[in-house]
Amino acid sequence: MRITRPPFAPVDFKDADLLDSAWYATADPHALWAQLRESDPAYYCDPADGREPFWVLTRYEDVSRVLREHESFSSRRGTMLCIVDLSMPDFASDEMMPDTDPPRHRQLREPVNRALTPRAIAAQEGALRRIVRDLLRPALDGEVFDIAQAALLFPMAFTGTLMGLPSEHWRRMSELTTMTVAYDDPDYAVGDAKTTLRLAHHELFDFFRTEVRSRAAGGTEATDVIGVLRAMDVDGEQLTERQLILNCYALLLGANVTTPHVAATMVRMMAHHPEQYRAARADPELRRPLLQEALRWASPASHFMRYAVRDVELHGKTVRAGEPVSVWLGSANRDERVFERPYEFDGTRQNNKHLAFGVGPHYCIGSGLATLGLQLLLDELLELVEAVEPAGEVRHLASNFVAGYKNMPVRLTPRAGLTDRKLAGAGA
Numbered sequence: 222m223r224i225t226r227p228p229f230a231p232v233d234f235k236d237a238d239l240l241d242s243a244w245y246a247t248a249d250p251h252a253l254w255a256q257l258r259e260s261d262p263a264y265y266c267d268p269a270d271g272r273e274p275f276w277v278l279t280r281y282e283d284v285s286r287v288l289r290e291h292e293s294f295s296s297r298r299g300t301m302l303c304i305v306d307l308s309m310p311d312f313a314s315d316e317m318m319p320d321t322d323p324p325r326h327r328q329l330r331e332p333v334n335r336a337l338t339p340r341a342i343a344a345q346e347g348a349l350r351r352i353v354r355d356l357l358r359p360a361l362d363g364e365v366f367d368i369a370q371a372a373l374l375f376p377m378a379f380t381g382t383l384m385g386l387p388s389e390h391w392r393r394m395s396e397l398t399t400m401t402v403a404y405d406d407p408d409y410a411v412g413d414a415k416t417t418l419r420l421a422h423h424e425l426f427d428f429f430r431t432e433v434r435s436r437a438a439g440g441t442e443a444t445d446v447i448g449v450l451r452a453m454d455v456d457g458e459q460l461t462e463r464q465l466i467l468n469c470y471a472l473l474l475g476a477n478v479t480t481p482h483v484a485a486t487m488v489r490m491m492a493h494h495p496e497q498y499r500a501a502r503a504d505p506e507l508r509r510p511l512l513q514e515a516l517r518w519a520s521p522a523s524h525f526m527r528y529a530v531r532d533v534e535l536h537g538k539t540v541r542a543g544e545p546v547s548v549w550l551g552s553a554n555r556d557e558r559v560f561e562r563p564y565e566f567d568g569t570r571q572n573n574k575h576l577a578f579g580v581g582p583h584y585c586i587g588s589g590l591a592t593l594g595l596q597l598l599l600d601e602l603l604e605l606v607e608a609v610e611p612a613g614e615v616r617h618l619a620s621n622f623v624a625g626y627k628n629m630p631v632r633l634t635p636r637a638g639l640t641d642r643k644l645a646g647a648g649a
């Protein structure tokens with residue numbers, strides 16, 4: 222989706238189809254969100270074609286409230302608006318971490334948390350740095366380089382390593398995870414949207430079934446995340462095979478469909494705001510706020526969804542028990558009630574309370590891993606790259622869930638005096 226700035230042309234939001242994935246590849250949701258925040262912050266979207274209606278919340282305060290208040294807004298019936306019928310039960314309810322509420326949620330989150338401790342993540346730093354160098358090195362030959370395409374493999378490489386997934390499958394897995402969120406995008410669709418979704422799910426679940434079973438056949442317990450999850454018991458119970466598969470899928474999806482777009486955003490912003498990157502090169506203290514601003518700016522997970530558990534009053538309207546409620550993180554992160562100059566990329570922004578990783582019990586469990594990977598990417602960009610220049614048309618993903626890039630051609634100028642040793646990573 223495009224990231225634009227005011228003044229926005231007026232949009233008639235009654236005509237906008239928030240479910241239409243193709244719309245996000247070409248249109249400007251920021252113009253629509255800004256208008257909704259102002260004039261109808263609890264908008265009841267009732268599609269004319271008979272699809273299930275749903276609520277649309279765009280203000281920071283409401284988004285944050287819904288994500289925190291699991292007693293009023295449940296995750297058990299699914300958390301994404303997609304092509305499935307919103308009135309149907311969710312296939313992974315109570316079994317896949319994102320689709321649970323506390324206390325069941327804690328039972329599934331706890332083992333993953335134990336597998337992704339800060340120590341386990343920190344132990345990956347060397348491997349992560351190599352992954353980042355591998356990502357940037359081919360771009361340093363002065364030729365046009367598509368950072369959006371290259372970044373797709375970035376999270377796959379670090380979650381693949383952590384989960385012990387064979388590297389020959391990484392490219393296909395990355396493609397399959399994108400298919401699950403961009404099923405209408407002509408570059409990813411295989412037949413119609415439902416077929417694409419079914420095919421991607423089927424292949425991913427099959428893949429994880431094989432991985433889980435290979436850990437079981439191995440005799441000694443594997444030390445990768447899948448092995449650790451298999452061996453763990455929570456409150457006296459082990460995860461079933463189905464739960465293992467679903468939660469591996471959730472981890473991979475969580476990483477793959479979000480992180481590349483923040484990586485691409487960081488590179489793109491270097492072209493638009495070189496002075497902010499020069500400042501961060503000189504002063505490492507500026508790197509953290511710069512990365513946080515890239516997360517706010519990119520907000521790759523556009524929305525999440527909950528179902529109301531009881532009647533709730535919002536802005537003078539009543540959300541009835543059982544109704545789907547979508548909350549728009551990309552909009553909350555531009556809310557002028559919370560952020561000063563929200564449409565300005567300011568790498569020195571203080572107190573940046575963005576919701577890119579969500580908030581509340583489902584706060585992104587991969588945030589530590591994603592942050593470390595992106596921090597290393599920023600360090601390496603500053604170390605290896607003098608300048609970034611846009612070199613062609615930026616194309617956006619057709620997805621109502623992910624605000625992402627399909628293509629972003631750039632030309633990188635390497636810093637003067639880079640030695641082969643440094644490029645190979647030996648200088649790190």
Ligand code: HEM
Nearest residue numbers: 318319471472475476479480577578579583585586587591
């Ligand atoms: C920049 C990168 C990332 C962004 C912007 C992001 C965003 C989010 C957000 C907004 C949520 C909250 C969902 C909700 O409230 O329903 C979430 C949850 C989650 N994320 Fe991430 N994520 C990122 C990276 C990752 C990575 C690297 C992993 C895996 C290693 C991951 C795995 C998950 C999982 C499994 C959940 C569900 C947690 C739960 O239900 O308790 N994410 N993510």
